[in-house]
Amino acid sequence: MITFKNVSKRYPDGYVALNNVDLTVEPGEMVFLTGHSGAGKSTLLKLIAAIERPTSGTITISGQNIAQLKPAAIPYMRRKIGFIFQDHKLLFDRNVFDNVLLPLQISNFDNNTVAARVRAALDKVGLLKKEKAMPIALSGGERQRLCIARAVVHRPAILIADEPTGNLDVEYARDIMTMFTSFNQVGVTVLIATHDASLLEDTQHRILSLKQGKLAA
């Protein structure tokens, strides 16, 4: 589903964020990506989202080479992925419902089914009763769940989460991990970047760890 081949990323100032990384995430797999800050986690995620381009190597997502994508094709590639951002990136000028609606508007979904889809996504994350609330009125955990609802509403094949449990207490974090597992159980490929050791303790999923831009075994 996601393949990195000899991927390096060197920034203009000479800093090497990723050094010859090879990795494969199989379809339907759930994988953790760990490493200290500065190990290259964020760079790796940015490369997958085509926010940045690799200096060398190829990145393939469902058969498409991201590194050679034309700018006009990038939006369509991004729609295949659901992103969960560390800083949520919610829109504070609209309510919960409209935040989740945005990906459907962007990909031109049929108007008759969008409301049902939005409510289904909100139901999965337990925010159905708050669809009229404004994001500013939500707690940190609720905002994280709202961000998840927005990431899954258009049913992407891949889900990528950057520090999804970043500022949450243990109980909330466990809730959120349960959600990811349930998405994975219905066939979604899930990649979670985290430095939260407690998440990794009793997982049966594969763990990739980055150290100074290299993948450790």
Added chain:
Amino acid sequence: MISAWLTQHGFVLFLTLKRLISTPVTSLLSIIVMGIALSLPAGIYVLMQNLQTISGQTADFPQMSLFLKLDTTQDSIEKVNQRLEENPQIQTVQFIPKDVALQQLQQSTGLTDITASLMRNPLPDAFVIHSQENSTEALEQLRAVIQSWPEIEHVQFDSAWIERLNALLDLARFAVLMLATLLSIAIIAIMFNTIRLQILTKRDEIEISKLIGATDSFIQRPFLYFGAIQGLAGGATAWLIMALAIRTLNEELITLAQLYRIDLQLQHLSTADSISLLLFSAWLGWLGARISVASHLWQIEPK
């Protein structure tokens, strides 16, 4: 697919109107500024159209006076009359005998004393004709033909004032064009700045939309709609300003028209011209937004 496209555009339209209403004072002010800017050239254009109609009415069937030689016999007058009536270029022919002409002179100018003291009538017989044509060349040609007849002493026809008026109208037309160009550029600049500010305040939304797969045209669309709708509203405001001005002017003109016993009423833009004005102003707004979007959107990329 088409219905999805339509709902998308309908939604953007709705969103744009909401955005306009959400900042009523700002929107209203920009619309008024655009309306005033547009009403200047459009107003001069309306005045010109009206002037042309008035000059067209008088110049429709231009009048020519033919003065016969003093010694012309009754026979020759008949012949001239016949020739004039047979000419297809001439619409009406009116014969004014010299006696009648003298009477008219006495009555109209109050020169009774002087005319009474004359030993004999100094005036010639004359014809007044109205030409079918009203182009200057055709009139000049007709005048040359008539002038060549032996019975004719002089043909008088004042084409100069029509030419002068037309030259003035040409000049005014050019001025309108210049003014319209300058003010159009101003409107584009206003819209450019409005959209620039909007893009800045919508920075987050644009960045997030790009991150979750919005195409450039999806992101541009609301701004372009905003420009076009505000332009359209500016055009409508200009139309209303002119309607108001014309109504006020017409009330004043009634007195003037009564004094001169002429029909003097200003007309507003024709339907076709009104639609052109609205389409043009919408296009101006769209263009300003388009330029602004092209020069600012690319700067906002997700990081």
